[in-house]
Amino acid sequence: MKRFVLKKPVNERPDYTIPYEEKLNKSQLEVVMHNRGPALVIAGAGTGKTRTLVYRVARLVESGVDASGILLLTFTRRAAREMLDRASAILDERCRKVKGGTFHYYCSQLLHRYHQKIGYPKDFTIMDTSDSLEVIQLLRSELKVDKSSKRFPQKKTLLSIFSGSVNKQRSIHEIVDEEYDQFMSHINTIEKLWQAYRKYKEMHHVMDFDDLLVNTVELLHDKAVQQEVSSKHQYIMVDEYQDTNAIQAELVRLFSNTHSNVMVVGDDAQSIYAFRGADHKNIMRFPDLFPETKLIKLEENYRSTQRILDLANLLMEQAGEKYEKRLYTNREQGDLPALVKAADNREQSRFVSQMILNLREQGVELSDIAVLFRNGRDSFDLEIELNRAKVPFIKFGGQKFAEAAHIKDVLAHIRVLVNPGDAIAWNRILTLIDGVGPKTANDLVGWLQNAANPYEMGESGMISDRYKKGVYALSTLLTDLKKKDLTVPEAIGHIVKYYKPMCEKKFDDHPKRLKDLESFEAISGTYRDLPHLLEELALDPIEATAVDTMASQQDENPLTLSTIHSAKGLEWKHVFLIQCVDGVIPSGFSLNSQEELDEELRLLYVAVTRAADMLYICYPVLMHGNFGDAFTKLSRFLDGVGEENIEPWLLTSEEEELPKQIEG
DNA sequence: TACGGGAATATTTTT
DNA sequence: TATTCCCGTA
Numbered sequence: 001m002k003r004f005v006l007k008k009p010v011n012e013r014p015d016y017t018i019p020y021e022e023k024l025n026k027s028q029l030e031v032v033m034h035n036r037g038p039a040l041v042i043a044g045a046g047t048g049k050t051r052t053l054v055y056r057v058a059r060l061v062e063s064g065v066d067a068s069g070i071l072l073l074t075f076t077r078r079a080a081r082e083m084l085d086r087a088s089a090i091l092d093e094r095c096r097k098v099k100g101g102t103f104h105y106y107c108s109q110l111l112h113r114y115h116q117k118i119g120y121p122k123d124f125t126i127m128d129t130s131d132s133l134e135v136i137q138l139l140r141s142e143l144k145v146d147k148s149s150k151r152f153p154q155k156k157t158l159l160s161i162f163s164g165s166v167n168k169q170r171s172i173h174e175i176v177d178e179e180y181d182q183f184m185s186h187i188n189t190i191e192k193l194w195q196a197y198r199k200y201k202e203m204h205h206v207m208d209f210d211d212l213l214v215n216t217v218e219l220l221h222d223k224a225v226q227q228e229v230s231s232k233h234q235y236i237m238v239d240e241y242q243d244t245n246a247i248q249a250e251l252v253r254l255f256s257n258t259h260s261n262v263m264v265v266g267d268d269a270q271s272i273y274a275f276r277g278a279d280h281k282n283i284m285r286f287p288d289l290f291p292e293t294k295l296i297k298l299e300e301n302y303r304s305t306q307r308i309l310d311l312a313n314l315l316m317e318q319a320g321e322k323y324e325k326r327l328y329t330n331r332e333q334g335d336l337p338a339l340v341k342a343a344d345n346r347e348q349s350r351f352v353s354q355m356i357l358n359l360r361e362q363g364v365e366l367s368d369i370a371v372l373f374r375n376g377r378d379s380f381d382l383e384i385e386l387n388r389a390k391v392p393f394i395k396f397g398g399q400k401f402a403e404a405a406h407i408k409d410v411l412a413h414i415r416v417l418v419n420p421g422d423a424i425a426w427n428r429i430l431t432l433i434d435g436v437g438p439k440t441a442n443d444l445v446g447w448l449q450n451a452a453n454p455y456e457m458g459e460s461g462m463i464s465d466r467y468k469k470g471v472y473a474l475s476t477l478l479t480d481l482k483k484k485d486l487t488v489p490e491a492i493g494h495i496v497k498y499y500k501p502m503c504e505k506k507f508d509d510h511p512k513r514l515k516d517l518e519s520f521e522a523i524s525g526t527y528r529d530l531p532h533l534l535e536e537l538a539l540d541p542i543e544a545t546a547v548d549t550m551a552s553q554q555d556e557n558p559l560t561l562s563t564i565h566s567a568k569g570l571e572w573k574h575v576f577l578i579q580c581v582d583g584v585i586p587s588g589f590s591l592n593s594q595e596e597l598d599e600e601l602r603l604l605y606v607a608v609t610r611a612a613d614m615l616y617i618c619y620p621v622l623m624h625g626n627f628g629d630a631f632t633k634l635s636r637f638l639d640g641v642g643e644e645n646i647e648p649w650l651l652t653s654e655e656e657e658l659p660k661q662i663e664g
Numbered sequence: 665t666a667c668g669g670g671a672a673t674a675t676t677t678t679t
Numbered sequence: 680t681a682t683t684c685c686c687g688t689a
Contacts, residue, residue, distance in 0.1 A: 076678090128679090273677080273678075276679080374677075377676095397677080541679085564677080566677090589675090590676085
C-alpha cells in the first residue's frame with residue numbers, strides 16, 4: 001500500500017511518542033507545549049527547569065520543527081552539551097542538530113562567519129583575561145604614567161574598569177566616579193589608556209570577551225545580516241536569564257527580531273553575576289522588551305528535602321529586596337542540615353575528607369557529592385587532604401588549565417601560526433628566547449607585521465649575535481609547522497620539544513609543568529584543527545584538574561569541588577559548604593551596600609539549594625591569615641538561624657577525628 | 665637592554 | 680601567599 005508522507009512545517013496536533021502529561025506537572029507542561037511568541041519562565045531552584053527545557057526541545061523537534069532552527073543559549077557550554085545529550089536520550093539523534101552554547105560562543109561563530117562585514121580576518125584571535133592584562137601593561141608603560149604622583153591603578157583594576165564600562169553601558173568616567181573614586185585624579189590618563197586599548201585590539205585584529213558581544217551587536221545593525229541570522233533560528237531559548245546584562249538582552253532582541261519566538265528562563269533569586277554587569281532586574285523587564293509575553297512560573301521543588309528548603313527560605317527572608325517565592329516540596333522532611341564547627345582549616349579538611357570516605361563506604365557514589373566554596377583558593381587545603389586520601393576529584397572554578405603560564409607559552413606558538421598578526425603572542429614567544437627582552441621583542445614584532453613571510457625572520461637586518469641562534473631556532477620551528485601537514489597532537493609535540501629547555505630554565509617546578517604539557521598533547525587529539533583548538537580553549541576553558549582526569553581514565557567517577565558560581569544549575573545528594581565565615585561569605589569586599597550584601601546572600605542561597613538529601617555547612621574557628629592567625633566569625637547570614645533549622649555538630653578531637661555518625 | 669633578587673602590596677566570583 | 684614592582688648589575 002502506498003502512503004503519502006506530508007511534510008508539514010509544524011504539526012499542531014501530532015501524536016507524540018513521549019507521554020508529556022505523565023512526565024511533567026501542569027506548569028512544566030505549559031512551558032513544554034508553548035509554541036510561538038515570547039515567553040518568560042520564572043523557575044525557582046530545583047523546580048526542574050533544565051528538565052523542562054530538555055522536554056521542550058524534544059517536543060518541538062517531535063512536532064516537526066527543524067532542529068537546526070532551534071537556538072539554545074546557556075550560561076556555560078557544559079550546560080548546553082548536557083541538555084542536548086538528555087534531549088537526544090529521551091527522543092532521538094535529531095536533537096543533536098540543535099544549536100547550543102554561550103552568548104560568547106554563538107557570537108564568536110557569527111563573527112567568524114561574517115568577518116568581512118566588520119573588516120576582520122577569518123582567524124582573528126580571541127584574547128583571554130591574561131592577554132588583555134598583558135596588553136594593558138604594555139600600553140601603560142608606553143604612556144609613561146607619572147610615577148611620582150599618587151599611585152596609578154593596577155592593570156587588573158584597569159581591566160575591570162574597562163569591562164565594567166562595556167557591560168554596564170556606562171562611560172569610563174561614570175564607572176571610575178562611582179566605583180573607583182580613589183583613582184579620579186587619574187581619570188584623564190585612564191581614558192587615554194582606554195582609547196589606546198581599543199585601538200590596539202582593532203589594529204591587531206584581536207577581540208576580548210566583551211568585544212565578542214559588542215561587535216555582534218554592531219554586526220547585526222546591518223539589516224541584511226540581521227534578517228539572515230534571525231530567520232535561521234526560529235526558536236530561541238535562553239537559560240539563566242537572570243544573569244544576562246544589557247548587551248545580552250539587546251542581543252536576544254536582535255536574534256529574534258523577525259519572529260519574537262523567544263523563551264527565557266531564570267530565577268531572580270539566583271542572580272549572582274552582578275560583578276560582570278548582570279542585572280537581575282533584567283528578567284523582570286523582559287515583558288517590556290517583548291510585549292504580550294506569556295508568563296509561566298515553576299514553583300514546586302523536586303530536588304531537596306523540606307528541611308533544606310526551610311533553611312533556604314529562611315535565608316532569603318534576610319534580603320533587603322524581598323522575593324515572593326517560597327520553595328516547597330512533596331519530598332520527605334529529611335535530616336536537619338548540619339553546622340560543623342572545626343578548630344581550623346586543617347580540621348575542616350580532615351572532617352570533610354573523612355566524612356566523604358564514610359559516605360562512600362555506605363555506598364554513596366563520589367559523583368553524588370560536592371564540596372562548594374566562595375573563592376577558588378578556599379579548597380587548597382582540602383585538595384591536599386583528598387590527594388592524601390586518594391579520593392579522585394575534579395575542581396570547577398578558580399584557575400583554568402589554559403591560563404597557566406607554561407600552557408600559554410605553548411599556545412602562543414600556535415596563535416602566531418593561526419593569526420600572524422597576533423602581536424601579543426609574538427611578544428610572548430620572542431621574549432622566551434635568551435637575550436630577547438621587551439624592547440627587542442617589540443622591535444621584532446614591528447618588523448614582522450610588515451614582512452612578507454613573518455615566519456622566516458632570518459632576512460631581517462635586525463638580528464644581532466646576542467639572540468641570533470634563538471631566533472633562528474624559532475624561525476625553523478614555525479616554518480616547519482607551517483609547511484608540514486601535521487595532526488594537532490603532532491604539532492603540539494613539536495612545540496613542546498622546542499619549548500622544554502625554556503620551561504626548565506623558567507620554572508623551578510618544571511617536572512609538574514612538563515607533565516601537564518604531556519597530558520595536553522595527549523588530549524589535544526579531540527580538537528579538529530589548530531584554529532578550533534584556540535577558539536574552544538578560549539571560550540570553554542578546561543578546568544585545571546580535568547586534564548589529569550581526562551588523560552588517565554579513572555575507574556571511579558570523581559568527587560566535585562566547585563566555586564559556588566560554577567555550581568549554578570547543578571545538584572548533588574550531599575553538599576558540603578566550607579569556609580562559611582564572615583568575610584568570605586559575604587566577601588569582605590561586598591559589605592558596603594545592601595545590594596552587594598544581597599548578592600552574597602543569593603550566592604549562599606544558590607549553594608544551599610544545590611543539596612538534595614543532606615547539607616553540611618562547615619567553618620573553621622581559627623584562620624591562618626596573612627599576618628598570623630585570627631579568630632573568625634560564622635557568616636552573618638547564619639546568625640539568626642536557630643537550632644530547629646540547623647543542627648550544630650561537635651567534632652571529637654581525638655587522634656583520628658571521627659565525625660559524629662549519621663543518625664539512622 | 666636583559667634579568668635576577670628583594671621589597672612592597674593587595675587579596676572574588678566568569679565568559 | 681603570590682604576584683607585581685623596583686633597582687642594581689652585567
